[in-house]
Amino acid sequence: MSQLALIIEDDEDLASIFAEAMRGVGFDVELVADGRVAQERLTNGVPPFLILLDMHLPYISGADLLTNIIKKEERFAKTIVIITTADARTGEAYTEQVDFVMIKPISFVQLRDLTSRLKPKEQL
C-alpha cells in the first residue's frame, strides 16, 4: 500500500528533487507550490501521511499554515510534519511543534533516508 506525501514548496526544482527522493522510497507525492493553494488543499483535501512544509511561501507563509491549520485541526494529529527553512533560527523555533526540522540546503540523500525510515513497512 502506498502513502501520500504532500510537498508544499514554491521552488520548482527543489520540489521536483524532494518529490523524486520520496517517490524513490515509495510515497505517493502531491505537490503544492504556494500558500493559498496549500491552504485550500489542507482545508478541503484528505489529510496526508506526511507533510513537507517550506516555511517561506508566497501569499500565506508556512508558519501560518502550520499554526492555523495543521496544528489546530484534529485531522492532522497523526500526520508527520517536516518543515524546511533556510534560516536555522526559524528552524530552532519550531523544533517542539513539528516532527522534523530540515535546514536548507537539503540533501537528496538525507531526505530520502529520513523519509524511508518514516514510511511504514509494507506488508509482504
Place this chain on the structure above:
Amino acid sequence: MKKYVESLLTVPAADRDDSRRRRLLNILLLGTMIAALIGLAAIGIDSLTNPLSNPAELQVTLFGAIFVTVGVLGIYQINRRFSGQWAAFLFLLLLTIVFALTDTPINLTEGRSLFLFTIPIIMASLILAASASFLFAAISSGIIVYLSLSIDRVVNPFGIIGFFMIALVSWLAARSLERALNELRVINANLDQVVIERTRELAQALERERIEASRNQAILNSIADGVVVFDTRWNAILVNPALRGILEMPTELIVNKNFSDLIEHPRLSPKSRQLLYSMMQHDTQPPSFRIEWDRKTLSISAAQVYDNSKDGNTNIGTVTVFRDFTREAEVEKLKSTFVAIVSHELRTPLNAILGYAEMFKEAVYGPMNDKQVNMAERIIKNTQRLLGLINDLLDQAQMEAGRLTIQMAPVRPADLLENLHSVMDQIAQAKGLKLTSEIDDSLPELLNGDGARLQQILVNLVNNAVKFTEQGTVHIRLLCPYQYKWGIEVSDTGCGIPEEQLPQIFDTFHQVESSETRVHGGFGLGLSIVKQLVNLMGGEIHVHSTVDVGTTFLITLPLVVPAESPEKWRNL
C-alpha cells in the same frame, strides 16, 4: 557739617605719613584757634564786666590773641598748600613765642610757667620729626638764657637739663612710635599685597570658571544629539537645544518637568514607554536602546552621574542622550532584508544543483558509469563549498551589522559532539583521518549556550583542522578547566602554523600565506567568525601550534548551568 570739618582737616598728600602729620597739625591749629578765640571772648567779657582792669594788660592780651589767630590761619594755609614740615615748625615756633610772652620772665625762667616750654618740645617730636624735640629744647633753653640774662639772674640749669631730658624721652618715644608705625605699615603693605594677589587669583578663578561654564554650554549647545540631565528624582534640570529638533517639541515642555510626563506623551509607542519606565527604575537596562517616537527611531543612552568630590560616590542624577536613529534604523532594516533575500535567493538554486547532482550520483534515472559518478561527486563537493562560503559571508555581514545575536538555551554537550560527528566523520574519513572526541566527567550534562552557534564553532574548527591535516588525528575534547568556565579543545596533527603568523590567523579574510588559499580554498573567514562568535558569547579563544607537529585551539566560555539541570551541577 562733619564732612565739612573733615574736609577742612584733611590734607591730601602722597605720603600717608605726611598726610597724617598735617592732619594732626590741623587739629592742633584748630584747637589753638579755638583757645585764642575763647581768650578774645574772655577779654571782651572781662572789659565789659570789670571796668577796673588794667587797660594796658588787656591790650597786650588782645594783641596776643589776634596775633595767635592770624598766625594760626597763616600756618594753616602753609600746611594745606605748601609744606607740612614748615607749617609744623612755624606753629611750634609760634607756640614757643606765645608762651615766652604770656608770663613774666621770672615766672618763665624759674617759676610756674617753665613747664609751658615742654609742650612744643613734646609736640615737635610728634608733628615735626622725632629729633625735632632737641631743636625746640635748644630754642626754649636759648629763650630762658636770654630771659635770665635780661633780668640779671643766674641761668637755671635744671630747667635746661629738664628740657633736654624731656626732648630725649620724646625723641625715644616718637622714634619707637615711628618704628612701630613703620613696621605696621610694612605689615599692612604685605597684607595689602596678599589681599591684592588673592583678589586677583579669585577673579582669575571666577573668570576661568565662567569660561569653562560657557565652553561647556557651547559644547552642549552644539551637540547634534539631544541631551537631558535629570536629577535623582527624574526631574529634567538641563536640556540642550538639539533635543527640540529631535523630539519636534519645545524644550519648555521638558525642562523642569518630570520624565514621566514625557514618557506619557502620546507620540511614544507603548513598547518604548515600557523601556523608558524600566530605564527610570534603573533596571538591568542596556546602556543604550531604541524607542519609537512618532515615525522616528531614537537611540537612547543613559548614564548615571556620580559626584566623587563629596565623601563616597553620590549619585547626583542621570544624563540621557537622544539620538535620531531613523536613517540608521532604515539602513539596518534594508541591510537585514538584503541579507535575508540573498541568503534565500543564493541558497535555493545551490540547493537545487546539489539535489540534482546527488540524483546523478545515486543513479536515480538509471545506471551511471564511474566517471559520471565521480563528476557528480565533484559537483556536490563544490556546491557544498560554495554554500559554506555563502554562509560564512552572511555570518560575517551579520556580525558587522551587529545583527548576529546569541540566543541562550539549555544545550547538551553530548549532542554537540554527536551532530559534529554526523557532519564531519565522512569528510575526515575521505581524507584518511581519524576523528575522535571525549567529554570530561566534570562537565555538566546540560549547560546554557547557543546550540546552533556552538555547533557552527565546532564545525568550523574541525573543518579547518581536517583541511590542514594530511595524516593522523583530529581530536575534540569538551572540558571544564575551572569553575565557571567550560571549554572546547580541537587539536590536530597537521602542518601547524608558524609562530609569526599566529597573531593574524583570526583576522577577517586571512589565510596563512596566500598560496595556501589555492591549495585549501576558502576566504579565510572561518577562524575570524569563530573568534567573533566566541567573543559574542563572552569567551576567549587561544591557539597553540608547532610547525609539522600540529595545532590546538582552546575555547573557554562562561559556564552557566540551567536551573532545570540536576542538583549536583548547580553548586559548582
